Amino acid sequence: MVVSSTSSLLLYAAAGFSAFTVAAHTQMGFDTVLPSIRKANPTDPGLVAAKIGWMELNQGFVLMSIMAVKWARHGITGPYEKAFAAVYSISQVFFGAWYARVGFPVILVPLWGIPALIGLSQLV
Secondary structure (H helix, E strand, O other): OOOOHHHHHHHHHHHHHHHHHHHHHHHHHHHHHHHHHHHHOOOOHHHHHHHHHHHHOHHHHHHHHHHHHHHHHHOOOHHHHHHHHHHHHHHHHHHHHHHHHOOOHHHHHHHHHHHHHHHHHHHO
16 A cells, blocks of 8 residues: 555654653553552552553553554554454543543543544545
């Protein structure tokens, strides 16, 4: 599949944005999430799971970076890749809205920005 230069640029931007988000997300975990967990009860199994889950979430941003680079070169081809992109994008919009409702609107930048770049890449 031939990928237009504009589409490719948008997908490379999504990949870079997603890679940068790993560092920002980790820093937010150390600055905001983990201190709150330590204050509450660091041995509570639910809080320990939340701490692990926060850092584990970074793998999604890493995977999206990898996929966006692939898509920038070869396009989003096949039903599985299209389903992956759709599920990722819908999930990010949902979770972004959830974060915004609890007072973390800054999270909307990557959670809505990355899917927006991917979506726009399919329209050009």
